[in-house]
Amino acid sequence: MPKTDIPGSDPQRWKALVFIALAQLMVVLDATIVNIALPTAQQDLGISDGNRQWVITAYALAFGGLLLFGGRISDLWGRKRTFIVGLAGFAAASALGGAANGEAMMLGARALQGVFGALLAPAALSLLAVMFTDAKERAKAFGIYGAIAGGGGAVGLILGGFLTEYLNWRWTFYVNIPFAIAAAVGAYLVIREPAGARNRASLxxxxxxxxxxxxxxxxxxxxxxxxxxxxxxxxxxxxxxxxxxxxxxxxxxxxxxxxLLPLRVLTERNRAGVYLSLGLAVIGMFGLFLFLTFYLQIVKEYSPVATGFAFMPMIVGMIVGSTQIGTRLMTRVPPRMLMAPGFLVAALGMLMLTQLDINTSYAGLIMPAQLLLGLGMGTAFMPAMSLATHGVDPRDAGVASAMVNTSQQVGGAIGTALLNTIAASATTSYISSHTAGAADPKLLQLQGMVHGFSSAIWWAVGILVLSAGIAFSFITTGRPDMGASSKSSGDGDGAGTEGEVRVPVVLH
CATH class of the missing domain: 4.10.860 (DNA Excision Repair, Uvrb; Chain A)
Incomplete structure (x- = not known):
């Protein structure tokens, strides 16, 4: 079949990918950029210590709670329309947060960011799912998307550090506005959503x-x-x-x-394996972001900007793993042969971090550990993103995409709570058992903190190994059929029926 007959051959799709990726970066980095600015924002707005956590929680609750609804809305309204509405709303909510003059206004803005983020995130991913159906092109598109989805949080730490240190905390909100405007205008001009992909069933x-x-x-x-x-x-x-x-x-x-969520989306073995392994892997990732940030700032006394740049090796690893290793191998090997080894390489990087102490060398241990984490996660995330929408009827692409985001959001909540609790308990136990012989109470506090971090990171290692086991045992689909994409793409239903060898390759 001539290339021009393949739905994926429209060069506008590659322009659209730029704006979809920009929007995804905005959503992902917003999850961490505000963390860096929170101490100064709390002081300026007079937010109590007891309510400080709600700046983070308000966003997490709205975003995590409404993702499935947002995915269904994108199926109903159309992904392009939902995507643009989500961008406009997120920009408005960010402007409100940047202009906040008190606690109530700040918390309301964060909740609104979560609401519009829940519209935006599934629409972005499902747009890729229905626009890129050729296996090779889909691999490249999802390689870029996977790198952003995995590394955006670390980018948020860098950007948050810069904005907080050299401007002020309000710019951690205002920075979203140019991102959103550029992505919305670009999406309006270049995105062409395939016909027949909407689900007009009643809500x-x-x-x-x-x-x-x-x-x-x-x-x-x-x-x-x-x-x-x-x-x-x-x-x-x-x-x-x-x-x-x-x-x-x-x-x-x-x-x-x-x-709202057809159970066939969940019961298909490969997608279930993706949702479960990805959610668990995100728990492990929070072991890195949560503890390494505290370690670098409190123990090593890095500035916010230096802390952000200290995460650069992981970002580089993510990009290489996703756009080079994952993209090049995804059309050659079954997805589980990328996901399971990827999670194991990430577990090896995490295992290195269990050796942290107060005198650990950044270049000697922390940097290579991050490189391994980034390489492993980038390699695993890329086929996982594709596989999450593998074989889904285009009319269900929104909710299938929302389930990936939901698994990551719930994984993040579990990771923060579980690993932080383990670390705090280990720290308390260490300090109480070493108090008698301690000559320097401050040094003992730091030693106890690092001991707590390493104890929790051991759990993160185990969770990543479990993710690899689930990916290897649950995910049984073969490598993408390079010749079937054009055939499949001509079907009115999009991706075939459950149990067939379907092509719009996997890739979430």
């Missing part, structure tokens, strides 16, 4: 309510456990409520005519 209101409340309760439960403990009454109540609500959601989805 599943009970599913929206149950999934949103269930996910909010789950994310809040883990967030609260971090500072109030796992046995706290409200924490336990949130977990119970989440289990009940999500169980009711699954029962509802099995019965309604037009479900």
């Amino acid at each position: 599943d209101i009970p599913g929206v309510v149950l999934s949103t409340l269930g996910l909010v309760a789950l994310v809040y439960g883990f967030t609260r456990a971090e500072h109030s403990g796992w046995s706290d009454g409200l924490t336990v109540g949130m977990f119970i409520a989440s289990a009940v609500l999500l169980a009711a959601f699954v029962i509802t989805e099995a019965k309604v005519k037009a479900p």
